[in-house]
Amino acid sequence: MSGIGLRTEGLSKQWGAFKANSDISLTFAPGARHALIGPNGAGKTTFINLLTGAFAPSAGRVFLGDEDITGLPQHMRVKRGMTRTFQINTLFPGLTVLESVMLALCERDGRHRVWHQTVAQQKRQADEAMALLASLKLERDAGTLTRSLAYGRQRLVEIALGLATRPRVLLLDEPAAGIPSGESAELFEVLSALPRDVTVLFIEHDMGLVFRFADRITVLVGGKVLCEGTPDEISKDQRVREVYLGEAEHD
Numbered sequence: 001m002s003g004i005g006l007r008t009e010g011l012s013k014q015w016g017a018f019k020a021n022s023d024i025s026l027t028f029a030p031g032a033r034h035a036l037i038g039p040n041g042a043g044k045t046t047f048i049n050l051l052t053g054a055f056a057p058s059a060g061r062v063f064l065g066d067e068d069i070t071g072l073p074q075h076m077r078v079k080r081g082m083t084r085t086f087q088i089n090t091l092f093p094g095l096t097v098l099e100s101v102m103l104a105l106c107e108r109d110g111r112h113r114v115w116h117q118t119v120a121q122q123k124r125q126a127d128e129a130m131a132l133l134a135s136l137k138l139e140r141d142a143g144t145l146t147r148s149l150a151y152g153r154q155r156l157v158e159i160a161l162g163l164a165t166r167p168r169v170l171l172l173d174e175p176a177a178g179i180p181s182g183e184s185a186e187l188f189e190v191l192s193a194l195p196r197d198v199t200v201l202f203i204e205h206d207m208g209l210v211f212r213f214a215d216r217i218t219v220l221v222g223g224k225v226l227c228e229g230t231p232d233e234i235s236k237d238q239r240v241r242e243v244y245l246g247e248a249e250h251d
């Protein structure tokens with residue numbers, strides 16, 4: 001499948017009088033590695049929740065390619081090619097890495113309620129799962145229980161489960177949260193090597209990783225877009241330095 005863009009128009013989320021997202025209009029180009037940054041409470045996770053359909057917007061629209069998906073439930077958005085990972089670990093601890101990915105493939109193919117599969121089907125699925133694990137440099141962990149993996153590798157397995165849905169847009173909410181810094185760079189190396197037909201939007205607090213791996217950056221502050229641009233433009237933007245990067249002491 002080819003890459004697909006994502007666009008929002010006037011997206012807003014309000015709880016009572018509190019505006020967590022205000023009038024956000026953004027475009028994420030097909031194949032982009034787009035970072036969403038901003039101080040704590042800026043509304044980044046809320047925005048992702050509006051994209052995935054976990055929250056209904058108070059106003060505004062979401063487009064996947066040319067299709068208006070604002071009214072679609074979450075599982076239909078996954079079917080259309082939009083997948084997310086979470087800040088928290090959501091793995092089955094008692095399954096091996098390979099079993100976990102094969103389960104995700106079964107689910108994708110609608111075979112999770114079928115008790116019988118032919119040997120040929122199983123083989124195809126195992127081959128696909130192993131290829132996916134290889135693309136994330138996880139093949140040597142295929143037979144390991146997910147609970148026995150180092151945390152950084154567990155996060156990679158989560159990304160493998162997301163990729164098993166064959167996303168065209170992958171939304172990552174702090175994929176490196178809780179990972180030691182050496183391992184988080186490795187995780188981002190793997191992510192940046194994903195095929196360009198997957199559009200990646202990620203939330204990340206580590207400015208080193210953001211500036212190394214993003215080709216576009218959007219800065220959210222107080223639920224609004226402060227600015228958007230290339231890493232070079234963002235690093236030179238005086239407003240960003242004052243509001244956000246000053247805090248993170250990025251140079």
Ligand SMILES: Nc1ncnc2c1ncn2[C@@H]1O[C@H](COP(=O)(O)OP(=O)(O)OP(=O)(O)O)[C@@H](O)[C@H]1O
Nearest residue numbers: 015018019020038039040041042043044045046047
């Ligand atoms: N379900 C909810 N009901 C009410 N307020 C909420 C809800 N979810 C989030 N908020 C509020 O919206 C604001 C934005 O939260 P959000 O989690 O989107 O920020 P964030 O930029 O992702 O922050 P962080 O970087 O700390 O994860 C916060 O003040 C939060 O308390």
